[in-house]
Amino acid sequence: MKLLFASANQGKVREVFKIFGDLNFELCSLVDFIDLKNLDLEETGSTFKENAFLKAKFFADKTNLQAFSDDSGLVIEALEGFPGIISGRWLRGTDADRNRGILSKLKNESNRAAAFVTTVCLYNPHDQQTHYFEGKVEGEIAMQSSGDAGFGYDPIFIPEGYKKTFGELGLKVKNKLSHRSRALEKLKKYLMRY
Amino acid sequence: MKLLFASANQGKVREVFKIFGDLNFELCSLVDFIDLKNLDLEETGSTFKENAFLKAKFFADKTNLQAFSDDSGLVIEALEGFPGIISGRWLRGTDADRNRGILSKLKNESNRAAAFVTTVCLYNPHDQQTHYFEGKVEGEIAMQSSGDAGFGYDPIFIPEGYKKTFGELGLKVKNKLSHRSRALEKLKKYLMRY
Numbered sequence: 001m002k003l004l005f006a007s008a009n010q011g012k013v014r015e016v017f018k019i020f021g022d023l024n025f026e027l028c029s030l031v032d033f034i035d036l037k038n039l040d041l042e043e044t045g046s047t048f049k050e051n052a053f054l055k056a057k058f059f060a061d062k063t064n065l066q067a068f069s070d071d072s073g074l075v076i077e078a079l080e081g082f083p084g085i086i087s088g089r090w091l092r093g094t095d096a097d098r099n100r101g102i103l104s105k106l107k108n109e110s111n112r113a114a115a116f117v118t119t120v121c122l123y124n125p126h127d128q129q130t131h132y133f134e135g136k137v138e139g140e141i142a143m144q145s146s147g148d149a150g151f152g153y154d155p156i157f158i159p160e161g162y163k164k165t166f167g168e169l170g171l172k173v174k175n176k177l178s179h180r181s182r183a184l185e186k187l188k189k190y191l192m193r194y
Numbered sequence: 195m196k197l198l199f200a201s202a203n204q205g206k207v208r209e210v211f212k213i214f215g216d217l218n219f220e221l222c223s224l225v226d227f228i229d230l231k232n233l234d235l236e237e238t239g240s241t242f243k244e245n246a247f248l249k250a251k252f253f254a255d256k257t258n259l260q261a262f263s264d265d266s267g268l269v270i271e272a273l274e275g276f277p278g279i280i281s282g283r284w285l286r287g288t289d290a291d292r293n294r295g296i297l298s299k300l301k302n303e304s305n306r307a308a309a310f311v312t313t314v315c316l317y318n319p320h321d322q323q324t325h326y327f328e329g330k331v332e333g334e335i336a337m338q339s340s341g342d343a344g345f346g347y348d349p350i351f352i353p354e355g356y357k358k359t360f361g362e363l364g365l366k367v368k369n370k371l372s373h374r375s376r377a378l379e380k381l382k383k384y385l386m387r388y
Contacts, residue, residue: 042285042286044284044285044295046273046274046276046277046284046299047274047276079240080240080241082240082241083240086280090238090240091236091238092236101238105240
């Protein structure tokens with residue numbers, strides 16, 4: 001069976017293919033659809049769940065394939081949940097720009113508690129069945145950016161129980177314990193019933 | 195003394211000039227600065243307060259005038275505070291598009307409690323003094339859009355104690371009780387000491 005991961009984000013696609021490599025599905029992503037990968041789908045949801053659903057449904061309907069999508073973000077306690085659903089867009093520019101922006105906002109802040117959260121939505125365009133899978137990893141925001149593994153906020157996020165950032169720990173460790181991998185493992189377990 | 199209202203939003207400028215008409219200041223807005231009014235200042239704050247400060251400081255520094263700016267938004271209880279600081283940008287398009295979007299999100303929702311909130315920041319580029327003034331009006335989201343007075347979410351917001359939206363009640367009523375006017379009245383009182 002063919003299954004579409006509705007993302008063209010290289011960092012995410014790498015993570016997902018690593019986790020799903022041993023599954024009995026023919027996995028593809030938006031990278032394989034030249035006409036879809038540059039489609040600008042606006043994230044108008046008010047929650048991660050709603051945004052994950054919007055993306056999965058949109059690309060499932062376009063391709064007529066069962067599709068899944070994730071919406072993820074960083075939730076910082078001292079900033080009342082910011083950047084949350086606007087993690088990828090509160091500041092234009094690169095991941096590094098956004099990391100600098102967060103570090104600057106927390107410059108004089110001792111409470112550095114944060115969590116990475118993900119909601120994955122699986123949508124079947126044939127029967128409109130929709131399933132959600134959630135993942136979360138608690139941690140804290142580092143004092144400075146370190147490491148170049150992963151993407152997004154990985155260089156400034158230290159998962160609970162570790163002393164290094166996801167950027168330093170590398171993809172292998174990250175895939176074992178990250179928010180996204182936790183949600184994706186639940187999805188994988190669900191799909192393995194087929 | 196010259197005072198700059200750091201906004202080029204016609205709806206806001208109209209409201210502000212009405213409220214400040216009787217003040218002993220020479221009031222101008224970004225509408226009067228051809229080279230400034232199309233400057234695209236990104237709202238990277240995590241709160242209304244931070245965004246109001248960023249705007250006031252930016253344009254005060256550019257013009258060397260004492261400047262004030264407001265950041266406002268709609269906070270909907272059933273949507274956990276959404277759209278909040280992204281009220282003006284969570285969906286591209288017109289005010290009417292965003293109003294339709296909110297009504298659609300609340301389609302099957304009985305809890306329609308909402309509040310309009312504003313933070314005004316006054317910034318003096320000569321001594322870097324900064325003052326904040328807050329305003330809030332509680333109310334609820336209407337079942338449908340009504341009225342064409344005001345701008346933004348006015349056609350779908352019914353202030354507490356009324357049965358009509360700000361869009362129907364008109365600028366005179368709105369300026370008496372709105373979030374923005376409450377914050378601006380506090381600023382006005384402060385300025386009148388001069």
